[in-house]
Amino acid sequence: MRRFDGQTALITGASSGIGEASAWRLAREGARVVLAARGRERLEALAGRMREAGHEAEAVPTDVGDLGALAGLVARAVELGGGLDLLVNNAGVNHRGELERIAPEQLAQIVQVNLAAPIVLTRLALPHLRARRGAVVNVASLAGRIPVVHEATYSATKFGLRAFTFALAEELREAGVRVTVVSPGPVDTGFFDGHLDEVPDLVFSQPMSTADEIAELVIECAADGRVERMRPRLGGYLATLGYLLPSLRRVLLPTLERKGRAAKARYIASRRGAS
Numbered sequence: 001m002r003r004f005d006g007q008t009a010l011i012t013g014a015s016s017g018i019g020e021a022s023a024w025r026l027a028r029e030g031a032r033v034v035l036a037a038r039g040r041e042r043l044e045a046l047a048g049r050m051r052e053a054g055h056e057a058e059a060v061p062t063d064v065g066d067l068g069a070l071a072g073l074v075a076r077a078v079e080l081g082g083g084l085d086l087l088v089n090n091a092g093v094n095h096r097g098e099l100e101r102i103a104p105e106q107l108a109q110i111v112q113v114n115l116a117a118p119i120v121l122t123r124l125a126l127p128h129l130r131a132r133r134g135a136v137v138n139v140a141s142l143a144g145r146i147p148v149v150h151e152a153t154y155s156a157t158k159f160g161l162r163a164f165t166f167a168l169a170e171e172l173r174e175a176g177v178r179v180t181v182v183s184p185g186p187v188d189t190g191f192f193d194g195h196l197d198e199v200p201d202l203v204f205s206q207p208m209s210t211a212d213e214i215a216e217l218v219i220e221c222a223a224d225g226r227v228e229r230m231r232p233r234l235g236g237y238l239a240t241l242g243y244l245l246p247s248l249r250r251v252l253l254p255t256l257e258r259k260g261r262a263a264k265a266r267y268i269a270s271r272r273g274a275s
């Protein structure tokens, strides 16, 4: 018996990185997966590869930043699965730099995709999740545990997503719906592609995870309902300490940035070598 046999999972941002890795892990553990992202071609190709591998997978191309489209996405997942057991709110975007250099529409997009969409999707999915005593897994970030300079809006959405998770987990405890969050440090996905120079050095001061390592945490949260998992764990605790004690953060920052700068240079060189 696999942990997700007979269950249906809706995963946003499923066409690459953490979302794709989570989809494969869930499917291997028996789940029927409903995949959402904007790019139709990539999403349908993934669903096709998963079906060829013997899994049940459907692509439902959706821009989750279009909040009006979310009811249709949930309805389609329920229709395909005969219900819904798991919602993975993973889709995310970032536009980095000083606030005044970022277009207002881009700032609004970060809030819509990273925070408003998970909240609205959870609301829409809830009656179905209640019926199955299901789970929500939100993908936040260590930027949701410590504010990151030049990523103010992104950090704000990830702090917000964590707060939403903790409050709702409490609200739904008796209903048996597990509400959880995964908070990764840097992950080797396409998330930095084309913008590597703009990524703050501090981000690279933490060890880089693979998408599959984060997907494993997504699956564990879905299975046991532990409210938060983070990777690296030490980095997560240090982030919170730095948030609670700004003077300590200011003392540690130059060292962390120096470490991050060197790691970032190595990462850029390795990416060049790989391409």
Ligand SMILES: NC(=O)c1ccc[n+]([C@@H]2O[C@H](COP(=O)([O-])OP(=O)(O)OC[C@H]3O[C@@H](n4cnc5c(N)ncnc54)[C@H](OP(=O)(O)O)[C@@H]3O)[C@@H](O)[C@H]2O)c1
Residues within 6 Å of the ligand: 012, 013, 014, 015, 016, 017, 018, 019, 036, 037, 038, 039, 040, 062, 063, 064, 065, 090, 091, 092, 093, 113, 139, 140, 141, 142, 183, 184, 185, 186, 187, 188, 189, 190, 191, 192, 211
């Ligand atoms: N990589 C990191 O270092 C890191 C660290 C901490 C947290 N995270 C979080 O992890 C999550 C996944 O990121 P990733 O690293 O796996 O990045 P990724 O490989 O770039 O994947 C992002 C996914 O989100 C989809 N997406 C983006 N905008 C969307 C929208 N408006 N509607 C629907 N889907 C959308 C993308 O597909 P389309 O472009 O086709 O829509 C893609 O499938 C994000 O929430 C991110 O904030 C990442």
